[in-house]
Amino acid sequence: xxxxxxxxxxxxxFVGVSLLAVxxxxxxxxxxxxxxxxxxxxxEEFMELHPDVNISVRGGGSGVGIAALIDGVVDIANASRPMxxxxxxxxRERGVNPVPTIIANDGIAIIVHPENPIDEISxxxxxxxxxxxxxxxxxxxxxxxxxxxxxxxxxxxTFEVFxxxxxxxxxxxxxxxxxxxxxxVAVTVAKTPDAIGYVGLGFLSPEVKPLKVDGVSPxxxxxxxxxxxxxxxxxxxxxxEPKGLAKEFIQFILSDEGQNLIKELGFVPVRLPK
Amino acid sequence: xxxxxxxxxxxxxxxxxxxxxxxxxxxxFNEGLPIFRHVGVIKFxxxxxxxxxxxxxEFGILPLILGSxxxxxxxxxxxxxxxxxxxxxxxxxxxxxxxxxxKPIIELLAAIPSVIYGFxxxxxxxPLIQRVFxxxxxxxxxxxxIMLSIMAIPTIATIxxxxxxxxxxxxxxxxxxxxxxxxxxxxxxxxxAAARGIVAAVILGFGRIIGETMTxxxxxxxxxxxxxxxxxxxxxxxxxxxxxxxxxxxxxxxYHALFGIGVVLFVITLAANLVVDWWVHRHS
Numbered sequence: 040x041x042x043x044x045x046x047x048x049x050x051x052x053f054v055g056v057s058l059l060a061v062x063x064x065x066x067x068x069x070x071x072x073x074x075x076x077x078x079x080x081x082x083e084e085f086m087e088l089h090p091d092v093n094i095s096v097r098g099g100g101s102g103v104g105i106a107a108l109i110d111g112v113v114d115i116a117n118a119s120r121p122m123x124x125x126x127x128x129x130x131r132e133r134g135v136n137p138v139p140t141i142i143a144n145d146g147i148a149i150i151v152h153p154e155n156p157i158d159e160i161s162x163x164x165x166x167x168x169x170x171x172x173x174x175x176x177x178x179x180x181x182x183x184x185x186x187x188x189x190x191x192x193x194x195x196x197t198f199e200v201f202x203x204x205x206x207x208x209x210x211x212x213x214x215x216x217x218x219x220x221x222x223x224v225a226v227t228v229a230k231t232p233d234a235i236g237y238v239g240l241g242f243l244s245p246e247v248k249p250l251k252v253d254g255v256s257p258x259x260x261x262x263x264x265x266x267x268x269x270x271x272x273x274x275x276x277x278x279x280e281p282k283g284l285a286k287e288f289i290q291f292i293l294s295d296e297g298q299n300l301i302k303e304l305g306f307v308p309v310r311l312p313k
Numbered sequence: 314x315x316x317x318x319x320x321x322x323x324x325x326x327x328x329x330x331x332x333x334x335x336x337x338x339x340x341x342f343n344e345g346l347p348i349f350r351h352v353g354v355i356k357f358x359x360x361x362x363x364x365x366x367x368x369x370x371e372f373g374i375l376p377l378i379l380g381s382x383x384x385x386x387x388x389x390x391x392x393x394x395x396x397x398x399x400x401x402x403x404x405x406x407x408x409x410x411x412x413x414x415x416k417p418i419i420e421l422l423a424a425i426p427s428v429i430y431g432f433x434x435x436x437x438x439x440p441l442i443q444r445v446f447x448x449x450x451x452x453x454x455x456x457x458x459i460m461l462s463i464m465a466i467p468t469i470a471t472i473x474x475x476x477x478x479x480x481x482x483x484x485x486x487x488x489x490x491x492x493x494x495x496x497x498x499x500x501x502x503x504x505x506a507a508a509r510g511i512v513a514a515v516i517l518g519f520g521r522i523i524g525e526t527m528t529x530x531x532x533x534x535x536x537x538x539x540x541x542x543x544x545x546x547x548x549x550x551x552x553x554x555x556x557x558x559x560x561x562x563x564x565x566x567x568y569h570a571l572f573g574i575g576v577v578l579f580v581i582t583l584a585a586n587l588v589v590d591w592w593v594h595r596h597s
Contacts, residue, residue: 102366102559102561109562192535193556194556214546217556227452233449
């Protein structure tokens with residue numbers, strides 16, 4: 040049986056501590072799982088340089104970040120695709136003015152299991168695989184095994200860009216596996232010999248094999264030169280021009296230090312840092 | 314005076330449940346109505362394609378309903394024999410020491426968060442199933458069903474065990490007195506007497522499994538397609554809501570469609586619970 044006094048003390052302690060926590064400056068980011076490693080890494084550096092700042096970053100997909108910005112619950116929306124017309128319209132209805140800042144460039148790499156004999160693929164073949172025209176690896180000159188098609192959920196900006204650039208707007212085949220993040224795709228492809236998937240450049244690792252698309256490898260150099268075709272800028276959206284803490288953070292990403300971090304992570308900087 | 318105050322405070326506490334249930338019910342149907350008006354209830358439920366973000370969007374949830382059912386049925390097929398077997402063992406055959414050990418361990422299974430089950434399924438069980446059955450991918454209905462059946466065992470087993478223990482001792486004694494052996498007694502006397510409670514346990518297990526979200530989200534594969542084999546990736550109603558709710562903006566058609574799925578799910582679970590109630594009180 041809890042004494043009323045004990046109960047009140049516990050409540051006031053809790054409220055007191057929470058008020059103390061609110062003293063620091065906070066910045067919240069949410070959205071693209073492609074931008075996530077960049078945001079997290081830069082946030083770490085930034086918090087080290089500014090100990091009174093607390094930055095929280097979460098994923099969920101570009102769609103989630105944009106929805107959160109429109110609903111006014113997040114400071115910066117990370118997006119690996121531009122906002123759609125309906126989203127811009129809804130934002131304006133809510134009095135939100137989304138302003139994008141390009142913080143990096145990225146290519147979408149097509150990956151398969153390291154033991155897959157296939158090394159390259161054409162954009163047409165890729166489209167056919169993802170829309171249902173091709174279902175077995177033998178149709179590409181590989182083994183006679185079914186292709187396990189791995190795609191992303193509807194919240195994914197990477198998916199939207201892939202759909203636009205590769206599928207030319209057509210729907211993904213219904214029996215494609217949907218995973219929630221770039222990382223999940225990379226991990227699943229690494230463990231599934233018959234799988235094919237797509238991830239941002241920063242998610243390439245020795246555990247998966249990137250395919251050449253129309254003869255071009257997915258490397259930062261080929262993205263910058265324009266030879267690799269499946270490319271997209273990575274955005275951070277703010278409500279209005281970035282100001283205050285958000286402005287400082289974004290400027291840090293665009294600085295030489297930030298752009299070097301982006302290079303380290305395997306992505307493509309917006310400009311060549313010194 | 315103090316008695317009256319306590320009585321009213323407790324009444325308020327109890328009424329809160331009623332408030333919550335009606336509140337949630339109302340909100341679900343209210344937010345789900347626009348999609349039914351836009352697509353039509355029949356077309357929504359039997360539509361074969363779920364492409365909520367395409368232009369134009371398609372809102373057919375038949376693959377999702379069948380995905381939920383597929384995963385639930387297979388999970389029940391695995392869980393029910395194990396749970397009832399466990400219940401019989403604990404109630405009738407276990408020595409007191411083992412009984413004291415088994416009951417808390419089974420309850421511990423229920424205490425493990427579903428995201429842990431999902432993680433375990435995704436990282437450990439799925440690759441294992443992929444190797445053992447030589448199938449293209451381990452993220453499918455079967456793997457999800459295994460994880461779900463493990464999660465349902467505590468629910469079904471504890472309620473079934475209560476039902477079996479509740480069978481009056483006199484019935485057993487009478488059976489032994491007539492010369493029947495232990496297993497005959499269990500089979501012909503105790504189980505039929507406990508049948509109502511056991512069926513209730515199974516139906517509650519059904520409700521638990523069909524409502525499970527995190528595990529299926531991580532393990533079932535997420536393909537909104539009508540399942541043709543249990544080794545195919547599937548997508549359930551619950552996983553769809555969880556995966557896509559964050560992306561929709563408040564008030565969009567997709568948002569209402571997800572609530573529509575919630576309505577369908579709610580109706581199915583409500584029906585299951587009503588059946589339990591009716592079944593249990595049938596002879597009372």
